[in-house]
Amino acid sequence: MSAHPARRLWHSLETLYQPALSVAHTRAAGKELGLRGFWMTLLAFRSSPLGAVDAATVVATFGGFAPEMVGKAIPAAWALVPPAMCIERRNALAGELLREAGVTDEIAGPLVERLAGLPSALETTGRPLGAANAALPLPDDPVAALWQLASTVREHRGDGHLAAWVAAGVTGLQAHHMLVADLGQHEMMRELRGWTPEEWSEAAAALVARGLLDADSGALTTAGRELRDKVEQQTDELSWSGGLSVLGEEGVDKICAELAPLASSVRGSGLAPLFTLLAGSEV
Template identity: 35%
Template sequence: MWQLLEPVHATLYYAAEASEEAASLGYATDERWPGYFAYRAAPLGPAVPGVVNALFYSFSPRMVERFAAPAWRTAAPERVLAARNTAVDRALRRLLGDRIGSPELREAAELARRAAEAADTAGRPMAAANAALPWPDEPHEVLWQAATILREHRGDGHIAALQTHGLGPAESLVSHAAAGAAPDEVFASRRWTGEDWTAARERLAARGLLEADGRATPEGLRVRSAVEQLTDELAAAPWEALTPAETARLAELLVPPVLDIVATGLLPAQSTLGIGLKYDHA
């Protein structure tokens, strides 16, 4: 379900409409990060970089300082949230076309909302901040908000799983790359320096989790698998609000719009999340 809902959520960070709305607020758009940090952090209110760094986890602190520190001097969180809503509305209307307003999209939105509303946000600040926002009226916007609550709920749990297994921010990326989730170059988007990356590798190697060439050892693969398993377990509770048949129905309903989104080439084929967006259209 995460793999089906993540492309819906991720439209915000890659769609041209998101860049346009960010630009209208005064954010630079020569790269996506000024808008990304503002859009994603806005539900928290005027969060300082240290808070954003703690909750986003895998970004270099220097990167967070660069983009989060000036965010609220450019526009207040309330204005960013309004722009975010407009960007999502515009982007999904373009990407989904005739599916907007369809009975199938409305049904998907209703099912996803039920799961999102069942998410326990205790100890999950990113999920809690998004769950506290008012629900929109239009089904495509409801679907996006539900996807966002559920992915941030999962992300908060993922951080807990990483910390349970002793993987700090840089180590979390190095271990994920070492396990084959994506090439090292994909993880460079988090702006850790070469020295940071090497130091994280050395710490993991000292624990017996990495080979000398940077590949995961069998123990490294076991730890990484344990992280992902615990993440899934911590993300499972909201789905208990739906019956297995309802969850299967939601998956069925999501495939066509997700294929529409992926087919545009809007989203990267590989990301730091380890999702390969290569859906079979057959």
């Protein structure tokens, strides 16, 4: 059984999005603007379409970062660099890195034409990051424009993914446990999202109490796996009914076929951060 078209499109575009998460390049881009370090830059770049929001808004919309970690970067970042400048620099960075990975104007241009009408077709109710990205004008640079379209699809799906977890009674922190349970990357994810060992353990205990996580191994139980699969299915359906269906299944097939060699080039370039490949990035 083939994957849902919404998931296939997201997987194809997600690989193009990932170079913009490259630690060294992101840190350097932020330093040019006056931002302090990788995490301040990453949080500012990703939240910049929302405007100069406070830390609580970023915590709520991102869904998986510890409030203390976000509070060290936001809103302090906006006193250093306005959101509009962050948007401009993240577009330029994405264009630079994708070109380094082999994406050219000639390749990106036709894909941008295929996808350019998608943002206006998206249903953005309850999808703040998706809405904010969909409202951005596309950069004139076709490679950066392709990245921005990937960002819009990513954030629109991510908003729906978070909503599906919330509807299942699972917090963003708990969702991270369930997403990495089969990968054995708990400590990596805990540190990447800024949670204390105590907070991480409390979230695991809550899942164990619900019968979703095995107390000894930390692996998903049968019930936990069923819930995670249900959430992923709902995320696919929400993405599709929320606007991606305008592309049609055949349209998605064509776009994914055109994206396949680009995704392969990006993966081979070493620019895709290891943690996003290991742990996913929808929450």
